[in-house]
Amino acid sequence: MKHIVDLSWQQNMAFETEMDGHKVTIDASPESGGDDLGPRPKKFMLTALAGCTGIDVIMILKKMKVVPESFNVIVEADVTEEHPKKYYQLKVVYQFKGKDLPMDKLEKAVKLSEEKYCGVSAVYRKAMDMKTEIRIIE
């Protein structure tokens, strides 16, 4: 199977594409000469990871009949100072809100995503150091 993304230059430094029927715009910051018509591209690497593992976890928890009040996936990435400015270390924080959430099931869902299902995580792990944290707030 193939996935294809076709990004089309619009003006100055802005690009546009359609992903699964949804328009996505990318642009450089005004400090870099762009017009901020959309987010900077590199951070989409983190959004890809957070979304991939987030959907896995909420899907697995649903099957386990665990429904948090709220759920956030926070990805913190360290960026190198020199060119190419790239991520070299990631921390994925799974933050759940709710009363009496069963930690063992949360851990199992996160582990299943990270080790079995999340294809983004599987690629990044080959290229950099990755940490995981599970947080419950009440």
Next chain:
Amino acid sequence: MKHIVDLSWQQNMAFETEMDGHKVTIDASPESGGDDLGPRPKKFMLTALAGCTGIDVIMILKKMKVVPESFNVIVEADVTEEHPKKYYQLKVVYQFKGKDLPMDKLEKAVKLSEEKYCGVSAVYRKAMDMKTEIRIIE
């Protein structure tokens, strides 16, 4: 320096985040139980790459006084059949439209992005096979 993305679960399998002040929604497909409120997450890996190298190339070409009529960055990715379903091979096609475009400058701009500036490319190259193609259409 750190980059942080905070993805917040909305409903069913939809997540939302704000990137550089722009709202981004991610969702699963209806076939996977989602509501298609936004694109699937994994493809954002490809958008990150296309945007990163696309902005580099158009910025470098501008300095070289080369302005194409149109410019697309097309990323084709092969996905594994088994879990975790991940990209294992990428091809980046730089497609320029214009008359008398100087191939040597296009090649130089692409090479500078791939070898010096694009931090997304630098990470993916550690994890998978990557190919490049430059196409000129008139």
